[in-house]
Amino acid sequence: MKSTAAPLLEHMDSSMEEDVRECANHWKDKEGNLIMILHEIQNRLGFVPREASLLLAEETGVPVARIYEVLTFYHYFKLVAPGKNNITLCNGTACYLKGIERILTELERRLGIKDGETTEDRLFHIETVRCLGCCGMAPAIVVNGKTIGKTVPTDVAGLIEGIRKQEVGHE
Amino acid sequence: MNNTSLDNLRKCLHRQVPSVADEAGWIKVGLDTGGIAAGGERIFDLISEAVATAGLDVCVRRVGSRGFAFMDPVVEVNRPQSRPVLYGMVNESTAKAIVQDYLIHNRMIDDHVVAERNCSDSLDVPTSHILIQDTSCEDGDKSSESQIALQGVLKGCGLHDKIQVVRALDMGIYGEGLVLQLYPSGVTYYNVLSKDLQRIADTTLIKQAVLKDLLWTHPDPQLRVVLRNCGRIDPESLDDALRCGGYDGFTRALAEGDPSLVVDAVKKSGLRGRGGAGFPTGLKWEITQQSKGERKFIICNADEGDPGAFMDRSVLESDPHAVLEGLILAAYAIGATEGFFYIRAEYPLAVKRVNLAIEQARERGLLGKDILGSGWNFDVQVRLGAGAFVCGEETALIASMEGCRGSPHPRPPFPSVKGLWGMPTCINNVETLAAVPWIVDRGGEAYAAHGMDKSRGTKVFAVTGKVKYPQLVEVPMGTTLHSIVYTICGGVQNDIPFKGVQTGGPSGGVLPEKHLETPITYETLQALGSIMGSGGMLVMDENDCMVDVSAFYLKFCVDESCGKCAPCRVGGYQMLQLIIKISRGRGCLDDLEQIRRICTAMQSASLCGLGQTAPNPVLSSLRYFEDEFIAYIEGGTAYARKRKKALSEGNPLKEAI
Ligand SMILES: Cc1cc2nc3c(=O)[nH]c(=O)nc-3n(C[C@H](O)[C@H](O)[C@H](O)COP(=O)(O)O)c2cc1C
Ligand code: SF4
Ligand code: FES
Numbered sequence: 106m107k108s109t110a111a112p113l114l115e116h117m118d119s120s121m122e123e124d125v126r127e128c129a130n131h132w133k134d135k136e137g138n139l140i141m142i143l144h145e146i147q148n149r150l151g152f153v154p155r156e157a158s159l160l161l162a163e164e165t166g167v168p169v170a171r172i173y174e175v176l177t178f179y180h181y182f183k184l185v186a187p188g189k190n191n192i193t194l195c196n197g198t199a200c201y202l203k204g205i206e207r208i209l210t211e212l213e214r215r216l217g218i219k220d221g222e223t224t225e226d227r228l229f230h231i232e233t234v235r236c237l238g239c240c241g242m243a244p245a246i247v248v249n250g251k252t253i254g255k256t257v258p259t260d261v262a263g264l265i266e267g268i269r270k271q272e273v274g275h276e
Numbered sequence: 277m278n279n280t281s282l283d284n285l286r287k288c289l290h291r292q293v294p295s296v297a298d299e300a301g302w303i304k305v306g307l308d309t310g311g312i313a314a315g316g317e318r319i320f321d322l323i324s325e326a327v328a329t330a331g332l333d334v335c336v337r338r339v340g341s342r343g344f345a346f347m348d349p350v351v352e353v354n355r356p357q358s359r360p361v362l363y364g365m366v367n368e369s370t371a372k373a374i375v376q377d378y379l380i381h382n383r384m385i386d387d388h389v390v391a392e393r394n395c396s397d398s399l400d401v402p403t404s405h406i407l408i409q410d411t412s413c414e415d416g417d418k419s420s421e422s423q424i425a426l427q428g429v430l431k432g433c434g435l436h437d438k439i440q441v442v443r444a445l446d447m448g449i450y451g452e453g454l455v456l457q458l459y460p461s462g463v464t465y466y467n468v469l470s471k472d473l474q475r476i477a478d479t480t481l482i483k484q485a486v487l488k489d490l491l492w493t494h495p496d497p498q499l500r501v502v503l504r505n506c507g508r509i510d511p512e513s514l515d516d517a518l519r520c521g522g523y524d525g526f527t528r529a530l531a532e533g534d535p536s537l538v539v540d541a542v543k544k545s546g547l548r549g550r551g552g553a554g555f556p557t558g559l560k561w562e563i564t565q566q567s568k569g570e571r572k573f574i575i576c577n578a579d580e581g582d583p584g585a586f587m588d589r590s591v592l593e594s595d596p597h598a599v600l601e602g603l604i605l606a607a608y609a610i611g612a613t614e615g616f617f618y619i620r621a622e623y624p625l626a627v628k629r630v631n632l633a634i635e636q637a638r639e640r641g642l643l644g645k646d647i648l649g650s651g652w653n654f655d656v657q658v659r660l661g662a663g664a665f666v667c668g669e670e671t672a673l674i675a676s677m678e679g680c681r682g683s684p685h686p687r688p689p690f691p692s693v694k695g696l697w698g699m700p701t702c703i704n705n706v707e708t709l710a711a712v713p714w715i716v717d718r719g720g721e722a723y724a725a726h727g728m729d730k731s732r733g734t735k736v737f738a739v740t741g742k743v744k745y746p747q748l749v750e751v752p753m754g755t756t757l758h759s760i761v762y763t764i765c766g767g768v769q770n771d772i773p774f775k776g777v778q779t780g781g782p783s784g785g786v787l788p789e790k791h792l793e794t795p796i797t798y799e800t801l802q803a804l805g806s807i808m809g810s811g812g813m814l815v816m817d818e819n820d821c822m823v824d825v826s827a828f829y830l831k832f833c834v835d836e837s838c839g840k841c842a843p844c845r846v847g848g849y850q851m852l853q854l855i856i857k858i859s860r861g862r863g864c865l866d867d868l869e870q871i872r873r874i875c876t877a878m879q880s881a882s883l884c885g886l887g888q889t890a891p892n893p894v895l896s897s898l899r900y901f902e903d904e905f906i907a908y909i910e911g912g913t914a915y916a917r918k919r920k921k922a923l924s925e926g927n928p929l930k931e932a933i
Contacts, residue, residue: 136697137659139679144621144660178681178838179662181621198584198781198814199740201828207924234622235583238309240740241345241747245313252313 124149125157129164139167139175143182152183188223188230190268193247197236205244209233211261228272229265280650282531288648289523289640293515301334301379303327306350306507308341308593309625310586316349319371323351326375334379340594342507343748345586345740347390347445350507355379359460362390364445384442384459386423391447391455393496396462399484405459407444411452411466419443422454422470429473435481446745449492450766465490497759499726501734502710503750506594511629514636517597523642525716526601529608530650538609539565542712544720546732551577551668551705552783552809553885554731554798557712560702564610564692567700574612575677575696575703576603578619578626579661581668582781583832585812587736588706590748592619592626595710596633600656602709604642605716607654610702615656618673622663631658665782665836669884670695670703672838683838684884705810707736728754731797736811741778742769743815751796758792761815772817776900780809782829782836783889785896786822805896807889821923822901823908826894827855833890844887847878851894861916863909868898 128145132138147153153176162169176182194209213219216229223230237245242254305320324336344350347364353374354360363374370388377383384405391407410418423441430436447455453467463486479485509516529538543558576599580588592599603615619627634656637643645653659677666672667682674696676682695701715723724732731753740746744766757777768774776786785806794800798808834848851874854867875891882888908916
């Protein structure tokens with residue numbers, strides 16, 4: 106098992122390995138723990154890389170196929186690294202009715218990516234979720250953890266520019 | 277056995293609860309997800325700083341949500357020796373003003389004060405403030421003019437130094453002209469004309485007599501059972517919960533020492549599952565109590581799936597101990613050995629607060645071994661969902677908790693007989709459980725006293741969409757849709773004509789204007805082709821397109837179908853293609869027949885509730901708004917393009933066509 110996994114593990118630094126081991130250990134004695142372990146891995150790493158799944162299979166004895174069956178069934182788990190700046194749009198009913206689609210179209214047009222994708226420079230990632238919990242502010246989006254309510258399509262250009270400027274400033 | 281007498285139990289539980297002097301001032305900031313999104317944390321910090329700088333002995337506290345989503349962030353202020361005042365839409369400058377102007381100088385802040393909902397008819401205390409708002413319509417607000425006029429009248433009687441006239445943010449009364457509320461008495465006048473102002477000053481302010489002809493006497497249509505403590509207590513403090521009657525129901529049950537008494541109380545209350553299906557809770561508990569198994573589980577279903585509803589999240593974030601107490605009571609009643617919360621991972625704050633509540637309860641001996649010295653053992657864990665709507669269905673939820681894909685299983689066997697890890701399992705919704713402590717403490721009859729026909733008690737609804745004041749409401753069963761949409765939530769935004777209200781989310785249906793006067797019960801909604809569901813209520817105006825809305829809900833169900841059975845997997849997809857075809861103006865009348873046929877097949881042949889109910893939004897749209905589908909079919913692509921353009925520009929439909 107070790108030898109087949111080795112080539113894939115080459116990108117994995119030791120801290121990830123440690124993370125995965127810790128997560129698996131934490132939930133070791135609990136029944137039906139697979140989903141909770143995956144949650145913890147994603148919490149730490151931001152997504153569930155293939156290497157982590159392989160290692161988890163080794164740690165827990167659960168076949169990789171079953172781990173992937175679970176990972177792919179549940180929308181919450183991410184298999185690829187998210188972008189540097191995440192824009193989450195609420196596609197709950199209230200936001201849908203108040204025109205979130207127009208915001209999404211504008212974002213997709215300006216960034217040249219679709220819902221759920223990341224730009225080539227990995228600077229932006231957009232995704233849609235259901236009800237963010239602030240329907241009073243519909244249509245709502247979350248930009249890097251900060252909620253912005255009552256958005257209109259004309260906000261989009263400024264938003265993207267703002268983030269780009271900030272990124273340039275950081276370099 | 278004497279140590280489990282009610283007195284002893286309560287004493288032992290309340291021993292460490294520090295008392296708070298309620299006369300002392302306090303400030304409560306609503307910090308649920310909505311409040312935080314609206315910047316509540318910053319407000320909390322600003323107010324704390326300002327209080328410290330001013331050297332005031334006022335305690336600033338975190339609470340959950342009162343349900344007023346439209347006016348987040350919300351801050352409640354209690355000046356020493358006064359009645360609490362609610363401020364809404366608090367921004368940075370309001371936060372400072374709350375401390376500087378209100379706390380220190382007793383000057384309320386214009387355009388942020390929210391009037392008390394429970395109006396009074398007795399003037400026992402002299403008036404110090406008058407809240408004023410023109411409630412007639414959104415634009416052309418005459419509140420400022422009326423404020424100036426009233427100030428003038430007060431000046432004429434020499435009262436202007438004693439009484440402040442404040443423009444209110446919201447009075448809870450809509451379309452009733454100029455509304456005035458006296459603070460602190462709560463006496464409220466409506467449809468006040470300028471000629472009445474002098475009369476109010478002479479009679480009410482000077483002679484302390486109520487003007488019967490102007491008095492607002494309508495009782496608040498809301499009744500808070502599940503939301504009893506939401507927005508009033510600190511959700512991260514067990515002491516706060518205990519001070520407000522938390523765990524009183526549980527200590528009572530434990531002192532009585534007979535689990536079947538709990539089942540009886542819940543049976544008498546007539547409580548039915550609030551997760552959607554409306555199965556009688558007492559009966560479910562009785563069945564699970566009688567099932568035999570080495571272990572027995574109770575699960576709180578907090579996987580709130582309706583993509584526009586936030587009742588369960590709000591309760592978990594605002595009063596987690598109420599749900600936990602309900603879960604403990606359920607466990608006690610059915611003899612469960614272990615309990616679980618299955619919470620959506622997308623609700624991190626709810627997860628955090630529930631985990632904290634569990635820890636606190638364990639520390640205080642409410643969970644674990646030998647609970648409060650009774651010899652009974654029970655403990656609770658949290659498990660997370662992972663973004664699959666179907667996992668709200670009970671057999672899929674169980675599969676997910678076992679660490680598998682969330683695919684439903686055929687029932688029977690029902691979970692109450694063979695559930696989690698093959699053991700008897702009782703699954704209840706958050707709202708169902710949150711009502712239980714109230715029922716056990718006050719008796720089933722008290723709960724059953726509210727409601728209509730076979731739907732007893734109260735129901736929480738999350739009213740959103742094109743409504744003026746989106747919020748969480750709790751009303752007795754049997755309240756009309758009209759009362760919720762218009763009386764409580766102020767009607768349709770921008771005064772555009774009402775089109776329909778969608779209840780029950782992706783499993784429910786839409787009800788048109790002609791059914792607005794329907795009293796809401798499980799049965800009435802079902803008869804009209806919708807369902808109660810978990811309590812999402814989406815208001816739509818004339819500009820909304822029912823073909824699009826049906827497609828939205830159906831697409832949701834297609835995306836969320838687990839794919840296990842063909843009627844749902846294939847039928848849903850095909851129906852969606854047909855609706856999309858119609859919405860592009862390429863449909864024909866036969867398509868409508870075909871859609872209906874697929875609906876029938878899905879309803880009868882799908883394995884689980886998702887597939888069985890997915891046709892509901894489409895069927896009810898066809899039932900009440902078939903002409904819209906036909907307009908697309910007859911108007912063809914030209915009509916569809918025009919329609920799409922109008923919608924994307926947000927233009928009213930009539931102008932576009
Ligand atoms: C597709 C589907 C989704 C559901 N989602 C939820 C949910 O999010 N929350 C919930 O409490 N019940 C949900 N239910 C209902 C549950 O299966 C179950 O009836 C309920 O949790 C039982 O609790 P109650 O009797 O207290 O309502 C769902 C059912 C189906 C078929
Ligand atoms: S009805 Fe749909 S969600 Fe339910 S089991 Fe069948 S395919 Fe899965
Ligand atoms: S639907 Fe978007 S925040 Fe609720």
